[in-house]
Amino acid sequence: MLDIQLLRKDLASVQARIASRGITVNWDEFTALEQQRKEIQTSVQDAQAAQNRISKEIGQAKAKGTHTPELMAAAERYKAQLAGSEQRLAEIQARLEVFLLVIPNLPHATVPLGAAADDNVEQRRVGEPRRFDFAPKDHADLGAGLGMMDFETATKIASARFALISGPLARMHRALSQFMLEVHSNEHGYTEVYVPYLVNAASMRGTGNLPKFEDDLFGVPRRDAEKLYLIPTAEVPVSNIVRDDIVALEKLPLKFVCHSPCFRSEAGAYGKDTRGMIRQHQFDKVELVQIAHPQQSYELLEQLTSHAEEILKRLDLPYRVVALCSGDMGFSAAKTYDIEVWLPGQNGYREISSCSNFEAFQARRMQARFRNEKGKPELVHTLNGSALAVGRTLIAVLENYQQEDGSVTVPAALRPYMGGVERLARG
């Protein structure tokens, strides 16, 4: 959510920065609502002040045992006057709130301008894509060849966009999560957390998933309680740890790492990535979340991104980092780096991590604050990034480490997590 003060003070620059995302907003509606709000709020508060004063006088008179019919009459007049205008004010404020809830974040000054993914700017490439002296397969063929990846059965059990993996490949999937968790908690200073995978609407609103993106989520209705939602990423529960909290200055930055399954309806992705396990309704991810002092957040974004990169380096997977352009960034982000891993099966780079600084956008929705140097509550900045998407990392390992006979070498960094197994082969 944007700071309404900023819209009041400098609407023109907000408009320009939102426009750079390629989004159109009915700003006239905002201006009109603001004007009404201002008028009504002033008059309502004046009337409330008068009414409070009179009620207080009545109380004092009663204490002395005096009867005051003329004061009662005056109070009733104010009451009648307030009845309608208070309600109108509430309606206008509710509409302003809704308006603000669906406006995306402002891109940071360093975000490249652009309309779509083509305009993203590559920051660096690390590692050379391997040259194959045979035609490399994609992960779906490799997985099927190993007899360890079965989409038909997954569809029978659930539906399309689910996977069933088994045996050593399932073990490698587990090993990847363990490996990532160990690196981040032992070497990068993150506190490991285990969190609820179902969250309430307030948490979804906090991170920006609601109200605008309800269609992307799986909802879980309950008979006698509030509806819950399956998390699309651990970002939601982990960021909401600090919702409605005031964190002590010296505790910043808070750094959390969390492994969780993620559930996405992929409502807008019909026909996209239908082969293999690139895009699933359910996938595992290790997520980094930082709760930061505003002055530090951009420095921390670089660090957080490097933490995600470290996993790829240790797995010796070639990748590149791109800065998303204004038109390609997500709703809540002020700046985003995507990390794209080389996938021989697709002969291209494919997103495996997304690291963002949300500045105060989520913090304002969550009312997540810290006590600043002056002792005053101030909104924190939130950051997060995948480090990494486990399913896609598994794919990347399969495709990059495949051998001509269809077997797959286990990356050295993973072997300690797999009981020393060095190779996946058809059993």
Place this chain on the structure above:
RNA sequence: GGAGAGGUGCCGGAGUGGUCGAUCGGGGCAGACUCGAAAUCUGUUGUCCCUCUUGCGGGGGACCGUGGGUUCGAAUCCCACCCUCUCCGCCA
């Protein structure tokens, strides 16, 4: 599933219609004492919004789980919802 209790400020915990934004204790901050610290004593300490000044600051409004209602006036009364806890049952 059955029965009951409760949601108040950073924390604990009072408060059942009228200077209650809220007694008190703890914590935090400042000061006194001390070489320093502890202990003790004194003072101080909420958030959000509107508005004027736009540096400090002044005026006003709202907030005692959430949303409605009753009333001139509600933390206090009524209704609905959300949540927490205890006991019994069931259960990984």
